[in-house]
Amino acid sequence: NAGVTQTPKFQVLKTGQSMTLQCAQDMNHNSMYWYRQDPGMGLRLIYYSASEGTTDKGEVPNGYNVSRLNKREFSLRLESAAPSQTSVYFCASSERRGYTEAFFGQGTRLTVV
């Protein structure tokens, strides 16, 4: 029972490089989310997708783009990485928006040097 799977688990980028974080869920959930976690800041929402074919900005979207490829997959792209994007990134999914629990992946630890 995989749940939410994120790849890669660790990544080091140089400033200006691009990369895509992959996320897939096997629970047939409609909603998917990308968060970043920084010390003392809790989790902050980057982008979310309420359903297949829709995406919306969260609290901290600058420097990121997303793609809801299908119902299972929701990717996060950094076009030109900056040191301020060093963080732990979590993907999550929920059956419906708002009032059902979110299930989280194990996280991607990204360092931009």
Next chain:
Amino acid sequence: AQSVTQLDSQVPVFEEAPVELRCNYSSSVSVYLFWYVQYPNQGLQLLLKYLSGSTLVKGINGFEAEFNKSQTSFHLRKPSVHISDTAEYFCAVSSSGGSNYKLTFGKGTLLTVNP
């Protein structure tokens, strides 16, 4: 806009002592409330949730929380903690009204249980 305040960033306790982790929220509409736990180098796991009904909610690992609408609080409690409860705990709120269905997290409380 909704927000969550976790009043303590760190809570150290001794094993078998009771603990309370405090959470206050603000929202202009009805809310759903959650507590999540994060063990080191892992993702978040749901401890318990309040959607409606009884204000006392029981979760996994012996934790419980009480929803207090008048005080806009959702404090987490456990009568006797174990070393294995050492983790970071996050309170989260989601609003039921309109399109504001985003899950907003507090900044977390690090619970350290000492022998």
